[in-house]
Amino acid sequence: MKSPCIIALDFQSRKEVEVFLKEFPNECLSVKIGMELYYSEGPAMVQMLKTAGHEIFLDLKLHDIPNTVRATMKQLASLGVDMVNVHAAGGTKMMRAAMEGLKEGTPIGKKRPICIAVTQLTSTSEEQMQKEQWIEKPLADTVVHFAKLAKESGLDGVVCSALEVPMISQAVGKDFCTVTPGIRMQTASMDDQVRVVTPDEARRLGSTYMVVGRNITKAENKKEAYTQIMKLWEEAKT
Ligand code: C5P
Numbered sequence: 001m002k003s004p005c006i007i008a009l010d011f012q013s014r015k016e017v018e019v020f021l022k023e024f025p026n027e028c029l030s031v032k033i034g035m036e037l038y039y040s041e042g043p044a045m046v047q048m049l050k051t052a053g054h055e056i057f058l059d060l061k062l063h064d065i066p067n068t069v070r071a072t073m074k075q076l077a078s079l080g081v082d083m084v085n086v087h088a089a090g091g092t093k094m095m096r097a098a099m100e101g102l103k104e105g106t107p108i109g110k111k112r113p114i115c116i117a118v119t120q121l122t123s124t125s126e127e128q129m130q131k132e133q134w135i136e137k138p139l140a141d142t143v144v145h146f147a148k149l150a151k152e153s154g155l156d157g158v159v160c161s162a163l164e165v166p167m168i169s170q171a172v173g174k175d176f177c178t179v180t181p182g183i184r185m186q187t188a189s190m191d192d193q194v195r196v197v198t199p200d201e202a203r204r205l206g207s208t209y210m211v212v213g214r215n216i217t218k219a220e221n222k223k224e225a226y227t228q229i230m231k232l233w234e235e236a237k238t
């Protein structure tokens with residue numbers, strides 16, 4: 001994907017998306033379609049955004065038996081999206097199957113979508129992970145473990161907090177893609193995110209892409225918010 005800033009289109013309907021995109025005339029953006037939008041508007045939403053020239057991260061976080069994930073990824077690749085994801089907890093067999101499905105479904109002459117893994121959701125606390133998932137390890141170790149499994153399975157990267165990027169890069173290499181939500185212009189305004197970083201911090205920590213939702217979609221001047229976020233990223237020294 002070309003832009004380091006992926007805008008999370010956390011909207012319920014195509015209509016809301018169209019109103020938002022009016023603020024960005026003639027601009028090719030990188031956008032994220034999540035479950036809410038995909039389950040309400042379906043593949044037609046992907047087609048509309050593609051036709052308008054935008055790059056798409058389809059954030060459906062697949063987690064099922066390998067055969068189902070392979071078949072589903074084949075379908076998603078045929079839609080022509082640029083990035084997809086799975087839960088690493090689905091296991092190496094499932095992740096390998098996801099990659100096979102993507103390769104099978106990518107139209108000839110097109111690029112295979114980037115496939116990244118969710119390690120532990122950033123909404124999961126260490127206490128919850130230990131009590132409910134019965135994983136008796138520190139959360140950070142689990143994140144690195146899942147990143148290693150994703151790499152072994154041939155995936156391109158992980159979704160994680162920017163604060164986790166240095167330890168992931170150290171464990172699996174700097175060329176492993178890291179996609180980082182929890183970005184705020186001012187770290188004081190957190191909404192429901194637990195750990196947030198600014199765009200320049202995210203870049204210095206080594207993020208490949210940042211995912212930004214409300215700081216752009218709920219801003220009074222959305223275009224200006226996007227431009228400022230990109231400026232902070234561009235100016236940050238790596
Ligand atoms: O509005 P905000 O910038 O917090 O939105 C972040 C986006 O990234 C949302 O679409 C959210 O679902 C997504 N996300 C996240 N944390 C993860 C994975 C995805 O916040 N671990």
